[in-house]
Each structure stands twice: as structure tokens, then as C-alpha cells.
Amino acid sequence: MFNPQEHGPIVKFEPTLRQKGLIEKRTVASLSPAFELGIWEGYQFYSPTMRAGLSRFFSRFVEAELAYNFRFVDFFNVSPTLKGQDSILGLDFRDPYTLSYLEPSLRIYLTDSVLRPKNGAILGVVYDIMGLGGDFSAHRVRPACACTGRRTGASPSRAASRWGGSCRGAPGGAPIDMRFYLGGADTVRGWGLRRLSPQVFPDGCVPGEADCRGIPVGGNTMILANIEARIRATEMLSFVAFADGGDVRAGVNQFALNQFNYSAGPGVRVDTPIGMFRLDVGFRLNETEYARDQKIWAVHFGLGEAF
Numbered sequence: 001m002f003n004p005q006e007h008g009p010i011v012k013f014e015p016t017l018r019q020k021g022l023i024e025k026r027t028v029a030s031l032s033p034a035f036e037l038g039i040w041e042g043y044q045f046y047s048p049t050m051r052a053g054l055s056r057f058f059s060r061f062v063e064a065e066l067a068y069n070f071r072f073v074d075f076f077n078v079s080p081t082l083k084g085q086d087s088i089l090g091l092d093f094r095d096p097y098t099l100s101y102l103e104p105s106l107r108i109y110l111t112d113s114v115l116r117p118k119n120g121a122i123l124g125v126v127y128d129i130m131g132l133g134g135d136f137s138a139h140r141v142r143p144a145c146a147c148t149g150r151r152t153g154a155s156p157s158r159a160a161s162r163w164g165g166s167c168r169g170a171p172g173g174a175p176i177d178m179r180f181y182l183g184g185a186d187t188v189r190g191w192g193l194r195r196l197s198p199q200v201f202p203d204g205c206v207p208g209e210a211d212c213r214g215i216p217v218g219g220n221t222m223i224l225a226n227i228e229a230r231i232r233a234t235e236m237l238s239f240v241a242f243a244d245g246g247d248v249r250a251g252v253n254q255f256a257l258n259q260f261n262y263s264a265g266p267g268v269r270v271d272t273p274i275g276m277f278r279l280d281v282g283f284r285l286n287e288t289e290y291a292r293d294q295k296i297w298a299v300h301f302g303l304g305e306a307f
Contacts, residue, residue, distance in 0.1 A: 012036045027056045030067075040177065041194065042079040042215035048072055053103075061110065067103040071134075072096065073177060081202045081215055082176075093176060094135050101130035111148070118150040130174070138174040179218025180248050182261075185300035187224055188244040189282030190263025192298050194218075196290055198250045219248040221255065230269065240267035242280065247288075259288045265297075278302040 014034035022029040032051040038044070053067030074096035082093050104127050111120030124144045131137030183191030199214030206212055224246035232238045243264040249256060267280035280300045284291060 010038050012038075023054070027054055029054055040216075042082050042217075043075045043176075044077045045073055045075045045177070047074070051103075060114075061108055063107045063109070065103075065105045067105075069099070069101050069103055071099040073099075073175065079202075079215055081200055082217075097135040097175060098133070099130060099136055099175060099178075100133040101128050102132065103128050117148055119148065121145060121147040136175055140174065140178070174220070176217055179220065180222035181216055181218050182222065182224060182246045182248050183298075185278065185280065185302035187226075188246045188261055188263050189242065189265060189280050189300055190244065190284035190296075190298055191261070191282070191294065195294060196246065196261055197248050199290075219250045220252045221249040223247055223255070228267075236271050238269040238271070240269060240280070241265075242267060242282075244282070259290075261288050261290065262286050275303050276305060278304075 012034065013036075014032055016030055016032045018028055018030045020026075020028050030051075030053045032049075032053075034049045034051070036045075036047045036049070038046075049069065049071045051067055051069050053065055055063060055065035057063050078095065105125065107122060107124040109117070109120070109122055111117035111122060122145070126142045126144075128138075128140040128142075130139065180197075181194040182188045182196035184193040188196055194216045197216035198219050199216050201212060201214045205214075224244075226242065226244050228240050228242045230238050230240050241264075243262070245260055245262045247256060247260050262285040263282045264285060265280060265282040267278060270277045278301065280302070281297065282300065283297045284294070
């Protein structure tokens, strides 16, 4: 919060309208116009978007959704390091750009409750089909598995999540802000926000030197795993121990298991009427190629569960 070069979204306004039974009694239609203004490392941006979707439960366990998305992004205060590159890791940096894509998704709830699960697993996959007009043509697949278990009394509850993703694009790749990044309060918590990612460096900058800092540009393949043990101390206060692991690669379906990044640490949760507040301190457990200019620890604040 004290470094505006890495802030992330500053303002995001996203009202959502929902109507059940618009087509038939079990179908839910949704419409979400949104506007976002933010700062990522290397650029600032504003983005109006529109999302329209239809979702339906086909049993108590299976939910399917089909959504259409339109996105316009205009960058400003762009780093010369990005402007000077016509093609970065297959990336065509277009300013501004428009994107039109379909987003089918499927979720399977093998849990005791859909809304507030305490035991069980949720399986899901989201498939973004970009190229229905706009400046980019790409496919992005994001499978996920989240498991949770809880015991009564003072025993800890446990939650685990595994995520993977692959993005395949035509020449020009996918938009820089829709590529895969790790690091931050919701992913690998021993890293700063989006710092676990392929990077580009300014001319004359030697990676590894103290005054050389790269700009994350994202990758086309991502894998992430988290596990937490949560112990409730009071009705509002819980303590957490967590471990995270993940990696992002520039290529499609490219994996480097010997470069997998691990972190662990403690955390605190405060459950309030307006939501769950999180404070986590993550420590990197190993050194990889992305760790050349990174601190060994990171502090993260968040709202809501990490996963």
C-alpha cells in the first residue's frame, strides 16, 4: 500500500444485476457493467467492461454458466521498457485494445453446503475463448480444485486449493493484463504482488544488481497450490499457518518443476460483519530464477478468504 508503482486496482465499480427465471425457472441471468482504474507495475490503466451471463444448477452438485465479456483497456504512464518492445515473450503490447470473448465454466460441488462449505471439495474449470472481434485471439483454460475439512472443538480446520492454467494465443499472444501472474495475498504469499512472473528489464539493466528491477509481463502457463491450517481462538479471531507453491512460465504448457517456488508463514483472520480481514506474513523457502531482485519475505493484507 506504500508503493504506488505496485498498487493494483485503485477503484473498481462493478454492480451486478441478477434475475432468476428469465428464460426458465432454474436459470439465473446476470448483467455486470464495470469500470476499473488502477496501477500495475510498468503502466496505469482504465477499463470499462461488460459481462452478461446465464447460469443453471443441473443438480444439487453441478452448476454450469455461459458468459459473454467485452473489455476495453486504455493504458497511460507506460514504462519505456514496455513501449520499446514490439514483441515480449510473444506479447503484442497494444494501447488501447478491445477484447470480446466467451467464458463457459463448470463447477461441481462435492460439499456439505454450496454457500458456506465446511467439508468436501469443489471442482471447476473456466475456458475463455477470445477472438470474437477485438484485437486479440487466444484461448485460456483455468482448472481448479478446492478442498476443505473441519473438525469440532479446538482442532484446526484445513483448506487446500490447487490451480492450473494454460493460455494459447495466435501471433500477438494475449493481453498483458490477462496473462498469468503469481505473488500477492491470494497466491504465493512469500512474493510481492505479481512479482512471480516472467519479466523484462530496461536497457542497460543487469538482472540481479541492486538497482535493477524488472517489469512483470506474465506468462502463458501457471500452476499454483495452497494449503492452510486454521485455528479459531475466539468467535471473531483465528490464527493460520499456510504453505504455498507455484510457478509461471512464458511458454504454452511449459513446466519447470525444478524452478517451483515455495513459501510459508503465519497469518491472522478477523471475522467481522462486513467480511473476513486477513493479515499474512510469507517467507520464501527456496531460490529460483525469479528471486534475483526479491526480498525473502512479504506482508499481505486482504479481505475475504485467500481461496
